[in-house]
Amino acid sequence: MSTYSYKDLILFGEGLKVYFSLARSLTEVLTFKKGRNVRAVDGVNIYLPRNKVTCLVGESGCGKTTLGRSIIGLIRPTEGRIYYKPSKELEELMEKEGVPKREGFYDITDVSGKIYKLLRRELQIVFQDPYGSLNPRMTVKEILEEPLIIHGIGESEDERLEMVIKALTDVKLTPPEEFLNLYPFQLSGGQRQRVNIARALILGAKVVVADEPVSMLDVSIRAEILKLMLDLKENRDLTYLFITHDLAVASIICDYINIMYLGKIVERGPTDEVIKNPKHPYTQALLVAVPQPDPKGRWVIKEVPIKGEVPSAINIPPGCRFHPRCLYAMDICQREEPPEYLVGKDHYSACWLHKEKK
Ligand SMILES: Nc1ncnc2c1ncn2[C@@H]1O[C@H](COP(=O)(O)OP(=O)(O)OP(=O)(O)O)[C@@H](O)[C@H]1O
Ligand code: SF4
Ligand SMILES: [Mg+2]
Numbered sequence: 110m111s112t113y114s115y116k117d118l119i120l121f122g123e124g125l126k127v128y129f130s131l132a133r134s135l136t137e138v139l140t141f142k143k144g145r146n147v148r149a150v151d152g153v154n155i156y157l158p159r160n161k162v163t164c165l166v167g168e169s170g171c172g173k174t175t176l177g178r179s180i181i182g183l184i185r186p187t188e189g190r191i192y193y194k195p196s197k198e199l200e201e202l203m204e205k206e207g208v209p210k211r212e213g214f215y216d217i218t219d220v221s222g223k224i225y226k227l228l229r230r231e232l233q234i235v236f237q238d239p240y241g242s243l244n245p246r247m248t249v250k251e252i253l254e255e256p257l258i259i260h261g262i263g264e265s266e267d268e269r270l271e272m273v274i275k276a277l278t279d280v281k282l283t284p285p286e287e288f289l290n291l292y293p294f295q296l297s298g299g300q301r302q303r304v305n306i307a308r309a310l311i312l313g314a315k316v317v318v319a320d321e322p323v324s325m326l327d328v329s330i331r332a333e334i335l336k337l338m339l340d341l342k343e344n345r346d347l348t349y350l351f352i353t354h355d356l357a358v359a360s361i362i363c364d365y366i367n368i369m370y371l372g373k374i375v376e377r378g379p380t381d382e383v384i385k386n387p388k389h390p391y392t393q394a395l396l397v398a399v400p401q402p403d404p405k406g407r408w409v410i411k412e413v414p415i416k417g418e419v420p421s422a423i424n425i426p427p428g429c430r431f432h433p434r435c436l437y438a439m440d441i442c443q444r445e446e447p448p449e450y451l452v453g454k455d456h457y458s459a460c461w462l463h464k465e466k467k
Contacts, residue, residue: 115212115213115214117158117159118156118157118158118159118194118214119157119158119159119160119193119194119315119316119348120157120180120191120192120193120194120214120232120316120348121154121155121156121157121191121192121214122153122154122155122176122179122180122186122189122190122191122192123154123189123190123192124152124153124154124188124189124190125150125152125153125154125155125176125179125180125186125188125189125191126148126150126151126152126153126186126187126188126189127149127150127172127175127176127179127184127186127187128146128147128148128149128151128187129146129147129149130144130145130146130147131144131145131146131147131423132144145423146423147422147423148372148422148423148425149172149175149176149372149422150172150175150176150179150186150372151172151371151372151373151425152189152372152373153172153176153189153369153372153373153374154374155176155180155350155367155374156365157180157316157348157350158348158364158365159194159346159348160342160343160346160347160348161348161349161364161365162339162342162349162351162362162363162364162365163348163349163350163351163363163364163365163366163367164350164351164352164353164359164362164363164365164366164367164380165177165350165351165352165353165367165369166353166354166355166356166359166366166367166368166369166395167354167368167369167370168354168370168419169354169419170419170422171369171370171371171372171419172369172371172372172422173320173352173354173369174320174352176369177234177318177320177350177352178234178318179191180232180318180350181232181233181234181316181318182217182220182225182228182229182232183234185218185219186218189218190216190218191216191217191218192211192212192214192215192216192217193214193215193217193228193231193232193316194213194214194215195215195227195228195231195315196231196313196315198227199224199227199228199231200215202223202224202227203215203220203224206224208220208224226260229260229312230260230312230313230314231312231313231314231315231316232314232315232316232318233309233310233312233314233316233317233318234309234317234318234319234320235302235305235306235309235317235318235319235320235322236305236320236322237320237321237322237324237325238325239298239299239301239302239304239305239325239326240293240298240301240325242305243293243301243304243305244293245292245293245294246292247292247293248289248290248291248292249277249282249288249289249290249291249292249293249296249304250270250273250289250290252293252304252308253272253273253276253277253304253307253308253311254269254270254273256308256311256312257269257272257273257311257312260312262312272311273285273289273311274286274289276307276308276310276311277289277304277307279307279310279341279344280303280304280306280307280310280337280341281303281337282300282303282304282307288300288304297330298325298326298327298330299326299327299330299333299334302322302323302326302334303334303337305322306322306334306337306338306341310341310345310347314345314347315346315347315348316347316348316349316350317347317348317349317350318349318350318352319338319349319350319351319352320352321352321353321354322334322338322351323335323358324353324354324355331358335358335361335362338362339362351363356384356395356396356398359380360380360384363380364379364380365377365378365379365380366378366379366380366383366384368383368389368391368392368395370391370430370431371419371420371422371425371430371431372422372425372430373430373459374459375389375391375392375431375458375459375460376388376389376391376392376456376457376458376459377456377457378453378454378455378456378457379454379455379456382453382454382455382456383456384396386453386456388452388453388456388458388460388463389458389459389460390414390431390435390436390437390460390462391415391431391435392458393414394414394415397414414436415434415435415436416433416434416435416436417433417434419434420433426443427443427444428441428442428443428444428445428446429442429443429445429446429447429459429460429461430446437462439461441461442461445461446459447459447460447461447464450463450464
């Protein structure tokens, strides 16, 4: 079920699963055992309201990147469907090709060929690592021109250059002419991330998955990059899925929050609701871990009320997958997976505690 009215959304995914099969070990082969799967995403519904920032928050390895990549078509989900409301140009082509529809959205899960190529323009990603994600042997101009060439945009080199200059100006790398012939190693971390953002937007992106875009940057430039991204969102009617492990960053920039644990979204809703009134024990524990000032203005980090370590995504606990670490676990939690309960306005939490209270 959707948290939001469909008319407010630009993209959503339902029942999404992404499993990676692992190569069988020698013992498994000799004992005729089946290979094992990494259940990176394990039954997720995700909704992206248009022109809003939706965050995906969770610990390392919980499946954030895999989910982000799957909703923009970079990884094909094992199960589930992804629906998108495209630009006019793409919509005409989808209509012509008979792409299946639901509630005015097109099912993009299995598209290929020309439609897939046009989708790639509209659904983009900004990677975490501003260092590793730029080709060190290409200049800034070449990096930004490459997607234009691949997609056959721009009649001439001059026309493409104009687009590259505009893209650099948009991400505030000015004067743009000074950056065109630089290589990535000649840029600072913040400048590289600006080039990454420019590359994501140069083809006219509508939805951007921003995968921990500031986590590898110096604290001093994080705020600048976040502000740039928010300004671009307003100016270009962008929609973000913002991936972060940092609930403090999420609470500042996101309109909606999804808390992910071991392949599942355990709590979701408007940011204010989730931060001020967290309902799921995992969200409550994550919030305790956010440093807070004490009455004397000193920053205090409290001990997180969770037991043990995150289990492996190869061996997900039965019932509520959080139960081995949860301080409130009950018998039912070990046996049955909790459904999502509506716990506030547009606010959902998947925990058996809410049933007990009814
Ligand atoms: N191509 C792959 N093959 C096998 N396992 C994978 C693959 N990609 C990811 N995984 C596994 O899937 C799970 C989720 O990984 P993912 O990178 O999506 O997590 P994440 O939340 O983005 O983590 P991080 O915060 O460290 O970036 C992890 O257990 C990871 O080891
Ligand atoms: S369902 Fe049970 S184990 Fe899971 S979070 Fe709720 S109380 Fe804890
Ligand atoms: Mg990741």
